Structures are given as structure tokens and as C-alpha cells.
Amino acid sequence: MTAGRHPVSQTKHWCTPQKYVDAVTEVFDGQIDLDPCSNEYSTVNARVEYILPENDGLRDSWDYDRIYVNPPYGRDVEHGTTIADWFVRIADAVGRGSEVMALVPVATNTAHWKDFVYPVASAICFLYDTRLHFVINGNEDTKGAPMSCCMIYYGDNPRKFGRVFSRYGAVVFLDDAMMPRTRNGKIISENTLF
Secondary structure, X not given: OOOOOOOOOOOOOEEOOHHHHHHHHHHOOOOOOEEOOXXXXXXXXXXXXXXXXXXXXOOOOOOOOEEEEOOOOXXXXXXXXXXXXXXXXXXXXXXXXXXXXXXXXXXXXXXXXXXXXXXXXXXXXXXXXXXXXXXXXXXXXXXXXXXXXXXXXXXXXXXXXXXHHOOOEEXXXXXXXXXXXXXXXXXXXXXXXX
């Protein structure tokens, strides 16, 4: 990850723990094509890795088949972005046919979850790690993240995702999720589900 999380640390290099990198790689049949949030300490080893300042993962192409995203969780004041901007890019890539996995905080009450997780994602693994130990600047964080995290899967093979990620937490499939009826992002009937 290349930015954010300033309340916890001033670092911009929060990397995915290796066990989750391995699981993502397994779901993607051994190859991650794009990591748009990479850094010099990352062990994702995607075919293409975007690292600031040379590349900007929010602006550069996401025209790849298998994308793994561990986005900045906080507000990036320098670039004027938040995690919601990453969810927009994820939804856009999914709409063009990419398979995407994202390691993000569990924030089920936020607009970006309501707009870009529930109606777009295929499955979610709510990770059992009480405090996820990211790798910060090449070293495992001993305190752990201050929030619950999950892995979200966007694609056509949620059952494979479920088989792999059920080792790490509870997997919920969204194919049969009942969503409230909405218009312009507002619930128009709380009692009528479609």
C-alpha cells in the first residue's frame, strides 16, 4: 500500500501479509497481473506493479485480467484521494471484465461499501485475524491493524475464492444477497426487497 493510515503510522508502505499474498495467488491460478498499490517492500510480485511517484495506481491503466488491490485506507492529502476512489476504480475494472481481489477495512456502513461492494462483489472473506499484522517497511507490525479487515472478491469464480479463503475467515457469497430498492443511492422502500 502506498499511502494513508496516518493516525497509526506515518509510513506509506503497509504490505499484505505473506499468507494472504499466497492465497490471492492461488485464487488467481499462480499469477497476479496488476498490483496498482505496490511499493519497494511488497511481496505480491505482480506482473505489473505501480509504485508512486513513477506510477499512480488511481490514474494508470487497469486493463489487466487479474488485479490485487491493498489500497491506502486513509485520506491521501497530497493526492486528494480516499479509499472510496479505489473502490470506483475496482468497480470500473470489474465492469470491463477484470477479476479483482481487495484487502480492505470492514466498513459496512460506508457509502463505498453500499455502492461498490454489496451490488458489485461476488464474495467477502471476513478475516479471523483479530488484528491483521501488515508488513510495514519490510518488517511485520507487532501491534496489528486497529481495524477489522476483509478480502473482497470480484469475479466469476467465487466458489474457488471461498475454498481458498475459508482457511482464513468466514466467507459470505453475495450472489443471493437481497438488497433494498434504491434510487440515486437512497433507499426507497425498506420493506420491499428485490
